[in-house]
Amino acid sequence: MKGFKALAAFGVAALVAISLSGCAGSSTKESTGGYIDDTVVTTKVKSALFGDKAIKSSQISVETFKGRVQLSGFVNSEADAKRAVDVTRKVPGVRVVENDLRIR
Numbered sequence: 001m002k003g004f005k006a007l008a009a010f011g012v013a014a015l016v017a018i019s020l021s022g023c024a025g026s027s028t029k030e031s032t033g034g035y036i037d038d039t040v041v042t043t044k045v046k047s048a049l050f051g052d053k054a055i056k057s058s059q060i061s062v063e064t065f066k067g068r069v070q071l072s073g074f075v076n077s078e079a080d081a082k083r084a085v086d087v088t089r090k091v092p093g094v095r096v097v098e099n100d101l102r103i104r
Helices: 002-021 032-051 078-089
Strands: 060-065 068-075 096-103
Touching: 032 060, 032 068, 032 078, 068 078, 078 096
Parallel strands: 068 096
Antiparallel strands: 060 068
């Protein structure tokens, strides 16, 4: 009888531990608030790029994850790519800019 109670207690403890591990955070997933923050940053970056007359922002894609902004797409020159990165860095909420822009 003692063995059965011990085994049952162990089983319940294991079940609780497994259930709670699903609640743990992950560095690859984002909370709802984090997703909204990144969406706001993406919108601000796109707006800043669109407002800069020297850059053709329709050819630039912007993606944000935890404040890390990735610029991809095509620009006409190295100067345009540098300008896009500089404009992006000035946007509040941007922590890092990854420049994956290609020159035509």
